[in-house]
Amino acid sequence: MRLKSLKLNNYRNCRDISMDLDYDKIIIIGKNAQGKTNILESIYYLSSLKSPRTSNIKDFVKFGESDFKVSGELFKSDTDISLEVEYNLDKPKTVKLNGLKTTPKNYKSVFNTVLFSTQDLLLLRGTPQDRRDWLDSAIAQIYPTHDERLTKYSKIRVQKNNLLKSEETDNSLLDVFNEQLVITGSNIIYTRQKFLSELKKFAIDKYSGISSSEKFSFEYSFPHFELEDIAQALREELSERRAEELARRQACVGPHRDDIFFYLDGSDATKFASQGQHRTVVLALKLAEIDLITQKKGYSPVLLLDDVLAELDDLRQNYLLKSIASTTQTIITSVDTLLFEQDFLRNVKIYNISNGEIV
Ligand SMILES: Nc1ncnc2c1ncn2[C@@H]1O[C@H](COP(=O)(O)OP(=O)(O)O)[C@@H](O)[C@H]1O
Ligand SMILES: [Mg+2]
Structure with a gap:
């Protein structure tokens, strides 16, 4: 499966982000506290309606705002599926598949992700x-x-x-x-x-x-x-x-x-x-x-790697990057591109993030 696009409105520090993700490998580069983890968290949330960082949905609402929306286009089994989660401070969240409201249980069975962050290394x-x-x-x-x-x-x-x-x-x-x-x-x-x-x-x-x-x-x-x-x-x-x-x-x-x-x-x-x-x-x-x-x-989940490469030595980094099947869409965050081999960088889409915006 592949997440082809992502849109964030008032999600954490991201006021309005629209990303074309229709690539096998994507790297999001940015200094500390710019919103890299927020983006991966939003994708994980779009798939599971959960976050490892909070169980309080209000935390996702951009400070000073009263609602947020995360949406995306998923390509799976030869079909496009649109996903959407919307929340307003005084109402329960709504989740939609292809524009139609559905239950969280139905919703969660559609899009699969595996999130691997530095926090997991402490398991x-x-x-x-x-x-x-x-x-x-x-x-x-x-x-x-x-x-x-x-x-x-x-x-x-x-x-x-x-x-x-x-x-x-x-x-x-x-x-x-x-x-x-x-x-x-x-x-x-x-x-x-x-x-x-x-x-x-x-x-x-x-x-x-x-x-x-x-x-x-x-x-x-x-x-x-x-x-x-x-x-x-x-x-x-x-x-x-x-x-x-x-x-x-x-x-x-x-x-x-x-x-x-x-x-x-x-x-x-x-x-x-x-x-x-x-x-x-x-x-x-x-x-x-x-x-x-x-x-x-019967299909590979989307892999989200949050800052982990920097924490792994060359041996484990290489093993990780080599063992990710080419069919596994992988979205990686990192402070810089120095860690990656030139060969790897040639085949990836790179985005830069600063202060909650793609620049
Ligand atoms: N609900 C929110 N509204 C606005 N900003 C937020 C919210 N939640 C977190 N932030 C901000 O997001 C930034 C952290 O983003 P994060 O994605 O963790 O950074 P990094 O790029 O280091 O991964 C911090 O500056 C934090 O204050
Ligand atoms: Mg981070």
């Missing part, structure tokens, strides 16, 4: 929450119902927490919430397990393409794979730890407490890996996401 050093966020966002590109399950799960969890914090906990109501959490939670865990096992084949292969001196692996923290086993184990854990939840007055059991463990030659990579090895892990995961989406959907 292994981050919190379990960071790793769950990465995982859930990656899953949502392939299984759009995952987001809805997460929302539902967190609503029930809030209700359960309120109940646990109340003066006297109604035990039968706690049972009801726990059973609802088991049903939604086991589906979340099941999808996470399934996604990770699908991703694993590709990720191990990518890792060994960059470094063959150690063996890479990872696993999800919940040790069950089949939906019924997961539900049963969750039910048992909720019952075993009921007293603890009552004492601590919070929900301590469920997928909101899970994590992903990464291993190099069997040792915990979070603790023992060098900075270079961390980067190889994240690079392998991102490249694996592209392959998995391509396998599942």
